[in-house]
Amino acid sequence: MGKAAIDYSLYLVTGRELLPEGKDYYESLEEALQGGVTVVQVREKDTDTGEFVEIARKTKEITDKYNVPLFINDRIDVFLAVRPAGLHIGQSDLPLARARELVGDDALIGVSVSNVDEARAAVAGGADYVGVGAIWDTGSKDVTAKLKLAPEGAGVVLDVLEGVPSVAIGGIHPPNVPQLLHGSVSPVNRTALDGVAVISAIVSSADPRAAAAGIRAQVDSFKRARKTGNTQAVFSGAKAARTPKELIEQSAALMAVVRDNTPLVHQLTNNVVINDSANATLAVGASPIMATNPFDVKDLSPAIGALLVNFGTITDKAGMLVAGREANVNRKPVVYDPVAVGATAFRRSTSKELLSHWQPTVIKGNPAEIGALAESTEVASRGVDAVGGGFANPGSVVKVLARRKNAIVVMTGKHDYISDGETVLKTSNGVDLLEVITGSGCMTGTIVATFCAAARLHFLASNAAVENDSQLVQGDHLVGALAGVLVFNIAAELAAARPDVKGPGTFRAALIDELYNVRAADVLARAKVEVLEV
Numbered sequence: 187m188g189k190a191a192i193d194y195s196l197y198l199v200t201g202r203e204l205l206p207e208g209k210d211y212y213e214s215l216e217e218a219l220q221g222g223v224t225v226v227q228v229r230e231k232d233t234d235t236g237e238f239v240e241i242a243r244k245t246k247e248i249t250d251k252y253n254v255p256l257f258i259n260d261r262i263d264v265f266l267a268v269r270p271a272g273l274h275i276g277q278s279d280l281p282l283a284r285a286r287e288l289v290g291d292d293a294l295i296g297v298s299v300s301n302v303d304e305a306r307a308a309v310a311g312g313a314d315y316v317g318v319g320a321i322w323d324t325g326s327k328d329v330t331a332k333l334k335l336a337p338e339g340a341g342v343v344l345d346v347l348e349g350v351p352s353v354a355i356g357g358i359h360p361p362n363v364p365q366l367l368h369g370s371v372s373p374v375n376r377t378a379l380d381g382v383a384v385i386s387a388i389v390s391s392a393d394p395r396a397a398a399a400g401i402r403a404q405v406d407s408f409k410r411a412r413k414t415g416n417t418q419a420v421f422s423g424a425k426a427a428r429t430p431k432e433l434i435e436q437s438a439a440l441m442a443v444v445r446d447n448t449p450l451v452h453q454l455t456n457n458v459v460i461n462d463s464a465n466a467t468l469a470v471g472a473s474p475i476m477a478t479n480p481f482d483v484k485d486l487s488p489a490i491g492a493l494l495v496n497f498g499t500i501t502d503k504a505g506m507l508v509a510g511r512e513a514n515v516n517r518k519p520v521v522y523d524p525v526a527v528g529a530t531a532f533r534r535s536t537s538k539e540l541l542s543h544w545q546p547t548v549i550k551g552n553p554a555e556i557g558a559l560a561e562s563t564e565v566a567s568r569g570v571d572a573v574g575g576g577f578a579n580p581g582s583v584v585k586v587l588a589r590r591k592n593a594i595v596v597m598t599g600k601h602d603y604i605s606d607g608e609t610v611l612k613t614s615n616g617v618d619l620l621e622v623i624t625g626s627g628c629m630t631g632t633i634v635a636t637f638c639a640a641a642r643l644h645f646l647a648s649n650a651a652v653e654n655d656s657q658l659v660q661g662d663h664l665v666g667a668l669a670g671v672l673v674f675n676i677a678a679e680l681a682a683a684r685p686d687v688k689g690p691g692t693f694r695a696a697l698i699d700e701l702y703n704v705r706a707a708d709v710l711a712r713a714k715v716e717v718l719e720v
C-alpha cells in the first residue's frame with residue numbers, strides 16, 4: 187500500500203468492548219467496511235500480546251479484502267508480527283523517531299496531537315498523518331461536560347500541518363459531523379480536515395454498515411462542497427467581488443422574501459428585550475417564537491427559518507445548547523449574540539460551551555463583545571455596553587474573527603463592520619438615539635436572523651437540489667447580515683426624523699412603526715455601504 191494512496195475520510199478505531207450485545211467483532215468490522223470505512227486502526231487496551239496479534243492478523247485479512255489500510259495502536263511488537271500499513275502512536279507511547287527506526291521508512295506512522303506544539307513536533311518528526319483531538323469529551327454523552335479542543339481548536343492545529351493529512355477524533359457522531367467539518371476550517375490557510383475518526387458511532391451500532399455509510403456521506407459531501415466553494419466556510423458562495431451597489435440591491439431584494447414567506451424566527455433571548463424583539467420581528471413581516479425549553483425546541487427546529495441565541499440574561503442555557511445543535515442538524519442559520527460576554531468569567535465560559543456545541547452562521551456584537559471573543563483588550567466594556575474610542579482597525583478585527591470562528595461577524599456601533607472572512611463591509615446608517623434605548627443591539631440581532639432566514643429561502647428557491655447533509659446552512663448570509671443591519675438602521679433613521687419623536691420613549695415606539703413601514707426603496711435610497719480593503 188503506497189503512502190500516497192490513503193483516503194482518510196472515515197477512520198474507524200476498533201473497540202470490542204463497545205459492541206452491542208451479541209454482535210460479533212469481525213462481522214461488525216466487515217459491515218462497517220461495506221458501509222464505507224476507508225481506514226481501520228485496531229485498538230486493544232488490556233489484551234494479552236498473543237491474543238492481540240491474533241485479532242490484528244484476522245482484522246488484516248478482512249481489511250485487505252476491502253483494500254483498506256490497517257493501523258495498529260501503540261504496540262510495535264504487534265505491528266512487527268502482522269506488518270499492516272502502519273502504526274499509530276500517542277504522546278505517551280514510543281517516541282516518533284524511535285518508532286520510525288523500528289517500523290522502517292515504508293510503513294506509515296500516525297501521531298495523536300492535542301495542540302499546536304504537538305502537531306509541529308509530529309510534522310517535523312515525519313508523521314504520515316495526525317489524529318487531532320479530543321474534539322469533544324468521549325466518555326460521556328454530554329459532550330459539553332468537559333471542554334475540549336472543539337472544532338475551532340482543531341482548526342488552529344490544522345494551520346501548522348504543512349500538508350500532513352489529519353483526522354479529528356473524540357466524541358464524533360453524525361449530528362456533529364457537519365459542525366466539525368465546517369467549524370474546523372483553519373483560520374489562516376483555510377485547510378480542512380481530511381477525515382473523521384469514530385469509535386462508538388460505528389462500533390456500538392446494531393447496523394454498522396448504515397452508520398458508516400451515513401458518516402461517509404457527510405464527509406464526501408463536505409469535500410464535494412469545498413471543491414465548488416459552496417460551504418459554510420465560504421458563506422456567500424459569491425465567486426466575484428461585489429460592488430456596494432450590488433450588495434445593497436441584493437439586501438433590498440430580501441425584504442420581499444421576508445414578507446412573502448413570513449419565516450418563523452426562533453429566538454432565545456434575554457428577558458429585557460423579549461417583547462421588543464418579538465414586535466420587531468413581526469413588524470418586518472416575519473413570525474417570532476420565543477421558545478426556550480429544550481423539549482420545545484427540538485420539535486420546533488425543522489419548521490423554523492432561523493435561530494437567534496442571545497445570552498443577555500443566560501437563563502436558558504439548556505435550551506440554547508439544544509436549539510443551536512438542532513439548527514445545525516436542520517441546516518438553519520444561527521445568529522449568536524454574546525451579550526456582555528467579556529463582563530464575567532461565567533459569560534466567557536458559557537460562550538465557549540455554546541460555541542463548542544454548535545456552529546453559528548453569524549456572530550453579532552458591539553465592539554466590547556467582539557473584542558472579548560477575539561481575546562483582545564483594545565475595547566473595554568461597562569456591563570452590556572462598549573466604552574471608549576473603539577478599535578484602531580475594526581475591519582481587520584471582524585475579518586480575523588470571522589476566519590477563526592468560520593462565521594460571519596457583525597460588529598455594531600455608529601458604523602457597523604461585517605465580514606465573512608474574505609469581504610469586509612462598513613455601513614454608516616443609524617442614529618444616536620439608538621444608544622439610549624436598551625436592546626437596540628439585541629433587535630439588530632433579531633432582524634439579522636430574520637434576513638438570514640430570507641437569504642436561505644432565497645437560495646433554496648433557486649437551487650432546490652443543492653441542499654444536502656454536508657451543509658450547515660446555505661444561502662448568502664453576508665447579504666442576510668447586511669440586509670438586517672441596513673433595514674434596522676434605516677428604520678431608525680425614519681423613526682428619528684418623525685415630528686412625534688421627542689426622546690427614547692417615543693423613539694422606541696416609532697422604531698417598531700418604521701420597521702413596519704420601511705420599504706426596499708428606502709434601503710436603496712439611504713443605504714451607506716463601503717467595501718473595505720483590509
Ligand SMILES: Nc1ncnc2c1ncn2[C@@H]1O[C@H](COP(=O)(O)OP(=O)(O)OP(=O)(O)O)[C@@H](O)[C@H]1O
Nearest residue numbers: 552598599600616617618620624625626627628630
Ligand atoms: N451612534 C450611532 N449611530 C448610528 N447607529 C448606531 C449608533 N449606535 C448604535 N447604532 C446602531 O444601533 C444598533 C445597536 O448597536 P450597539 O452597538 O449600540 O449595540 P449594543 O451595545 O449591543 O446594544 P444593546 O446592548 O443596547 O442591545 C446597531 O444596529 C448599530 O448600527
Ligand SMILES: Cc1ncsc1CCO
Nearest residue numbers: 456458498499525570625
Ligand atoms: C440591559 C441588559 N442586561 C442584560 S441583557 C440587556 C439588554 C441589552 O443588551
